[in-house]
Every structure is written in C-alpha cells, then in structure tokens.
Amino acid sequence: MAVYTDVAAEDLAAFLAGYELGELLAYKGIAEGVENSNFLLHTDRGYFILTLYEKRVAADDLPFFLGLMEHLAARGLNCPQPVKHRDGQVLGRLAGRPAAIVTFLDGMWIRRPSPGHCGAVGEALAQLHLAGADFPLRRANALSVAGWRPLYRAAQAKNADRVQPGLTDALAAELAQLESAWPRDLSQGVIHADLFPDNVFFLHDRLSGLIDFYFACTDTLAYDLAICLNAWCFETDHSYNVTKGRALLQAYAGKRPLSDDEQRQLPVLCRGAALRFLLTRLVDWLDVPAGALVRPKDPMEYFRKLRFHQTIGSARDYGFD
Amino acid sequence: MAVYTDVAAEDLAAFLAGYELGELLAYKGIAEGVENSNFLLHTDRGYFILTLYEKRVAADDLPFFLGLMEHLAARGLNCPQPVKHRDGQVLGRLAGRPAAIVTFLDGMWIRRPSPGHCGAVGEALAQLHLAGADFPLRRANALSVAGWRPLYRAAQAKNADRVQPGLTDALAAELAQLESAWPRDLSQGVIHADLFPDNVFFLHDRLSGLIDFYFACTDTLAYDLAICLNAWCFETDHSYNVTKGRALLQAYAGKRPLSDDEQRQLPVLCRGAALRFLLTRLVDWLDVPAGALVRPKDPMEYFRKLRFHQTIGSARDYGFD
Secondary structure: OOOOOOOOHHHHHHHHOOEOOOOEEEEEEEOOOOOOEEEEEEEOOEEEEEEEOOOOOOHHHHHHHHHHHHHHHHOOOOOOOEOOEOOOOOOEEEOOEEEEEEEOOOOEOOOOOOHHHHHHHHHHHHHHHHHOOOOOOOOEOOOOHHHHHHHHHHHHHOOHHHOOOOHHHHHHHHHHHHHHHOOOOOOEEEEOOOOOHHHEEEEOOEEEEEOOOOOOEEEEHHHHHHHHHHHHOEOOOOOEOHHHHHHHHHHHHHHOOOOHHHHHHHHHHHHHHHHHHHHHHHHHHHHOOOOOOOOOOOOHHHHHHHHHHOOOOOHHHHOOO | OOOOOOOOHHHHHHHHOOEOOOOEEEEEEEOOOOOOEEEEEEEOOEEEEEEEOOOOOOHHHHHHHHHHHHHHHHOOOOOOOEOOEOOOOOOEEEOOEEEEEEEOOOOEOOOOOOHHHHHHHHHHHHHHHHHOOOOOOOOEOOOOHHHHHHHHHHHHHOOHHHOOOOHHHHHHHHHHHHHHHOOOOOOEEEEOOOOOHHHEEEEOOEEEEEOOOOOOEEEEHHHHHHHHHHHHOEOOOOOEOHHHHHHHHHHHHHHOOOOHHHHHHHHHHHHHHHHHHHHHHHHHHHHOOOOOOOOOOOOHHHHHHHHHHOOOOOHHHHOOO
16 A cells, blocks of 8 residues: 655656646545555546556566456446557556556445445456456466465465464465365456455445456456455454355356356365465565564454365355355 | 555545535545645545544644635635535544545646746745735744754754764754854744645646645744745755755745845754754654664755755855845
C-alpha cells in the first residue's frame, strides 16, 4: 500500500502527449495494490489509473496482464481497460519503468463482506473463468504447488520457528502431502489468483468490477475458487462462515458447474491456497528488520485457515450442496 | 506521504449521509501531506478530498485551519474549501478521528520550478497575507524562534553529531545568535508556514491553488517569505538561484511592498527558516530506527542552506532590487 516512484508533472504531461486523453489536469499517488506505483489521473477526458510497474512484476508478463484485461473487458467483464497509445500499444515507459494507463472504475471494496457479497464474487469468478477460456496467451503460475518448496526453503533459512515454535516442521509435513496429493488433471484456464476483497469493487451492493490482474495466470480453475473461499469466507476470529461459503460456491457453480473431481478435490485445493498465502506472507514477515515502521500482513492467519482445511472431508463441508 | 488510517466503505457511506454530496461512488487513499490520512472521494456531486486528522495535528487547532480556508476562499484565493455538514459544521468524526471534507483542486505541483513559477508563488503568498489580514482567529507558531530550543535539545539528546561531527555545537551557536537577533516588531498576520512546492498547484503554467494549511499560524509575514526563499530558490546542488529569488521577492513586493525593516531583516529570517526545517528534519531523522524501510527527508540540505544565509548581508543579495 505505497507509492514507490514519484513522477514529475512535467514528465507525466510529456508521456500523456502520446495518448488521446487530452490535457493533464491533476494526478495523485494512490494506495492501491502492493506491487506497483499507482496514480489517479484527471485529464480533459475523465479519470484514469496510471500504473508504473516496479521490480516485483516481470516486464515479460505485462503483455499477458494487459492483454487479459482487454480480452475480458471485450467479453463484458467489468475490469480496468488498458488505454491505447496513439501507436496502438498499451505498454509505455515512464520514470524508467514500464507504464500503462487503464480506465478508472467506480466502486468500493467491502471490508466486512456479507453472504450476498460472497455470492456476487462467486458469480464473477465463474464469469472470469468462462470469458478467459479463449484467451490465447499462457502464463505459468509461479505460486502454485511447484513454487511452494522454494518459498518453504526461504522461510526455513530465515528461521520460521521464531514466528511459532514447530512451524517449520508443520509446513514441511503439509508441503510433502500436498506435493503428492495435488490434483493435476482438473480443468485449467485463466485464473485471477488474488481475488481478495480489496480487488473486488461494489456499488449499491452490486459487484461493479474486478481489479489487479497482476497475479493472473494459467492454472487449475478450481484453485482460484479455493483462493476465494480462503479470502472471503472466514471471519476475523478465523472461523469459517459456511453461509458465506455456500453463497460463493453455489453462485460459482450456477455459472460454471463443478465437476465431481473438482468437488472431491476442493479440500486439497483449499489447503494449497492457504499454504500459498501462508508461505508468501511468512517470507515477507521474516524479511522485515526489527523496528521497521511497516509490518507485513500476519502470516499466522493462514496457518489457522490451513488447520481448518485439514479437518474438511468434502466440498459439502464448505457449504456446497 | 502515507495513508495511516483505513476507512471502511460502509462507514464512509454512513458518514457522507450527513452531507449534501449525494451517493459515494468511489474513494482512494492518496499520498498527499505527511501529517494526516487523505482520501479522494467520488460522489454524485463530483470529486472531494476527505482528511482524517492524525495525532500530530491538535484537534483544538482545526477550527483555525478550516476557518482560514473558508476565509481565504471567500476572498478569492484558490484553496480547498471545507464542505459543510447538513448541520452547518465543517468538522466531523470518522474512524475515531476528527474528519473534514474539502473541495478537490485541479493542478499539479512542480518538481523543477522555473523563475516563472517562483514569481507566481511570491504573488500568491502576498495575496494570502493580504486576504488573511482580517481573519479573526489567532494561532501561535510553535515552530518559530521560541520553539527551536526544545527541538535543539531533542536533537542533542539523540546525539545529533552522529549525523555530522560538530553539528550540535554549530546548532547551539546559531540558535543563540538567532534568539538574540530575531526581529519581533515586523508586521504580523496569517502565514502559511509550509509553502513548499508540493503545496502549490499549477495548471498550464499558471498557479491554480494552494493547499495544506495545517501549519498556518499567526506570525511575522516576512518569515513566510523567508520560508519560501528556502523552499523554492535553491537548486538540487544546494546553490542559491538568484534569478528565482528575484522573481519571488519582486512578485511578492509588487502585491505587498516590503518595509525597510523587513528588507534589512530578511537574512536573519532566512537563517531562522533554514534552522526551523533543519531542526524538525533532524529530530525526525534521529527518531527513525536503523533498518527502517522509510527514511525521512535529509536534514543536512537545510544545514547547507543555513551556511549560505550566514554569508548574506542584505535583501539585495537575494535578488531584491
């Protein structure tokens, strides 16, 4: 939640001259996303978002992300739409970084989602999966099962047990089980891979848009659903809210029915999703020096979610009928 | 440059119901100001800025700041105008903090100001001083000469010499001289006290507005001019640009002529302004633990400016004719 790169008004005005956006009237650094520098632009033509891609986003992946947003928007999904440069490109360069401008979406993210919000997310996720079916580009998911062991080793090397005694062993056991049990023949396609509440906008209690496609990739569709169950259906006391889970799962399946295999594998996929966020948060947590002003997100929230998923036997236990 | 307090969409919508601003359509945390949490709001009625006042701003001072913005805007100065609650108040409460909404000003701040920009700032500063003449509220300046010794003691206690050997003694000598030489009978009135480039907006190379009145107070008018000379007329190599200084001073004096005493005292006022920013930056710098992710602004920039002002004999040396 930070602006990393400052942009001078003089440089931004010169950059905008390459677009059909009229004159720059104002811009503000905004706290949106954690990986890139984002600015809200006001021009003669309205409001837009400018993103400067910082080093955590690989420049080679940008055509996938920007192309996907164009593809989904063209199929009626409400997501930011890249604005084309006069030369037809959507990717430019500003302040020494790759840069792109996208349309501004109205709407707010919901801090305390209701079952109704969870249902809307389930429906939108299925729409995204269906709309992405004919997207021609592919991008491997670096944060799926094959990416977890390097993260585990990084956490181990930084002495993860100082977060909680026994954590390293618990992670090793879970990782070994998931590597062997991970389902590899479920339906694949474009997944968002990070559809947390802050990436879903609502207006008048209706879902108004999805943002932040910078973890999107080609992977198991039902894994995306498992990520959403983790992100949307737990209470702040870390208990699972089966009413929210049912709303999300039923709404998803109403648009894209779950196969028997997907239903059966849902608990394993949920464990994997919990482990993925546990590991990345843990590495970030262990990376921060003592006394720092900014603390990363609490990794142990996902350890508690993982423990819950380990007790689950079937999709029915998540509320799926 | 940080959003300190998160506001839930649900809470913000309830807060806005007390204003005639229509429905909330979107809001974003923005990187503006360093003392408070700021959000850009989009409602049915347009774009606005919401400020939550964090602990560094005393709640008792808010009527002064907000009243001043209303007063100046009513006299034609382009600055944010507080939006009145349905009950007529401009100060509310949100997320446990005092909160106010002000109008959104178009315009951008200039990272590399030209002499033309400096002239525009000089003129606007004089207009602010004239428009503030009949503002009825008073607020003492905690960061004028009487406030520097406590800051000096804080820096001394934190071992300022680790920033530069001999710094503590140099500060002590300068402070003693300024305490004795400080002019106390120059014209007083409302001063902005922090009119740095990031608080001045330009549009099409014309000054379009002044923002951030949260250091404004009642003090020596020419001290405000000295702050602007420090903030606007030095190059990045810390050399003084006399062309910019002349532009700023002449434009100011064109609207509000400088008395003989103000001209004579300008070098002392400039030394005081440099010492004020040197001391506050130094204390912030010494406060930050080793290894922190965020470094405060470099205090030594103002030590170099102070050294320059110590060599100056008259307003003429700053470019004043």
